[in-house]
Amino acid sequence: MSLAWQLASRFRRAKQTNGYISFISFSSTLGIGLGCFVLIVLLSIMNGFERELLNRILAVIPHGELYSVNSEGIRDWKSEIALLEQDDRVESIEPYTRITGMLQHKGNLRAVELTGLDMSRASHDRWLNQVSAEDWQQFKADEDSVLIGQGLMDKLELEAGDRISVLIPTATEDLSFKAPHLMHLTVAGRLKVGGEMDNYLAMMHLATASTESGVTTGAQGLRFMLKDPYSAYETMRDIGYNFDQPVYISYWMRTQGHLYNDIQLVRVVVMIALTLVIAVACFNIVSTLVMSVREKQGAIAILRTMGAPDSLIRRTFMMQGMINGVIGIVCGTVAAVVIAPNLSAIVATIESWTGITLLSGDIYFIDFLPSELQWTDVILTVVVAFTLCLLATWYPARRAVNVDPAQALNR
Structure with a gap:
């Protein structure tokens, strides 16, 4: 295990003493996980609508x-x-x-x-x-x-x-x-x-x-x-x-292109909107790390005086922030992968319990909520979320590198 990972894990556990930082950290993890979950599920629904369009409408019309x-x-x-x-x-x-x-x-x-x-x-x-x-x-x-x-x-x-x-x-x-x-x-x-x-x-x-x-x-x-x-x-x-x-x-x-265009439009809107939700959650990582850097200035100064290079300090705080992001990404993605393939059955069960019909066959070309999980959507969501989390850790890590040991130890 690298020294940067050990320091990041210790700093993350130590910051639990500050309740406000802990709350911001939890909210960032929750926001990223929820964003990944909803994005994968909604993209699966759009895939389902496109599949039904191909198998139902385009099976009948030329x-x-x-x-x-x-x-x-x-x-x-x-x-x-x-x-x-x-x-x-x-x-x-x-x-x-x-x-x-x-x-x-x-x-x-x-x-x-x-x-x-x-x-x-x-x-x-x-x-x-x-x-x-x-x-x-x-x-x-x-x-x-x-x-x-x-x-x-x-x-x-x-x-x-x-x-x-x-x-x-x-x-x-x-x-x-x-x-x-x-x-x-x-x-x-x-x-x-x-x-x-x-x-x-x-x-x-x-x-x-x-x-x-x-x-x-x-x-x-x-x-x-x-x-x-x-x-x-x-x-x-x-x-x-x-x-x-x-x-x-x-x-x-x-004749029926409006259905396909609507599906593609909703897909793009969902992708943009939920990517922004994940980005907003990543801003909480920035807030968490900035406050953590300020709180750990003494520890940073000691590491600097002991000869720790700038790259070690930078990797430590980037890893500390990435832990929250990775936990959110993994939890949200796993939940989506489990639920998305079974979403049609879940919604049908809820409709039978409540007596509420989500999609009416008189209006839409299907009377159920379709879902088709595609691994390309999962990979794209994970890559986008991971990239945003990585970018969010860059600025606080730079601030940690710029901490002056003399000033930090005199406080």
Whole structure:
């Protein structure tokens, strides 16, 4: 054990005789530990939201879309899909036709966005969390069936097997008024995505959707699932600009990007705010060491007269301050590592005890508090906290080195 460490430990134990210094020292340790704990936990929550966004929303909505400029649809879309699927950036492609209309049931009207899918390409494995196996089989068996968002079904009091009508606006070349087209469908079951999408989203068969909307080629556009959803902007621009016919380009950041941007914004704000909390706690280390240096001037003077170099004095007081910081960092980090992976279960238990729902599925795209601990966040938090603690000890350690032995011993 080094001499500097022995002196730092002895000085730290000796200062317990001063109650005020002890209180400041404890508050600095508590503040650093609490800051590390909250920062890791909140970053884990943001990771959880990002994971759920990727697994829930982006499992349902396409990462990118190309849809025809004209009303005829995508020409020879089967050959186009076979060609584009050879792109290493693309995971899968499926044709679709989208219809926007008004869903009518028992005199009630609600806006609905119907997406027609090719059932020969669609798999229930992709929709496991959104559609039950029974509803999927019923939907697959009947070409005139439809899966409707849970929120929309609840608002219209729909049940599986009900007949509904959809009013589809009819576009004319001269922009003159024309009566909407009426389409009749049978409700096959519920579609549960989460959040606002449940209030307007619905799925139907591609052939029926194309026929009802007048798409003669069989598909209005192509839906892309990419291996890297976050590269959707660059990938879709590259594919769209080289497409054989004029198409509109869309990607998920245009429609659902606000969710991802909100998560990233909160992550940055949390990181900055709690780093400042840790920095404020480190100021208490400065206060503790400054008072400790003033109290130990006699001991410093004796060490100087015995030939102790400046580096020994500096390391002693830096280690004394770092002890408080390291204790806080270790305690806060260990607590966060234990709690963060189990936070969802803990919050669910508290909700069941109190009857209070923290996240409402009608507002958010999930109805529970997600959490995913990533060790990069833990390491980043520990490094930032350790660095701030180390910087906080520098100034008091310099003051200790500048103590004049003659003046200190004459007091």
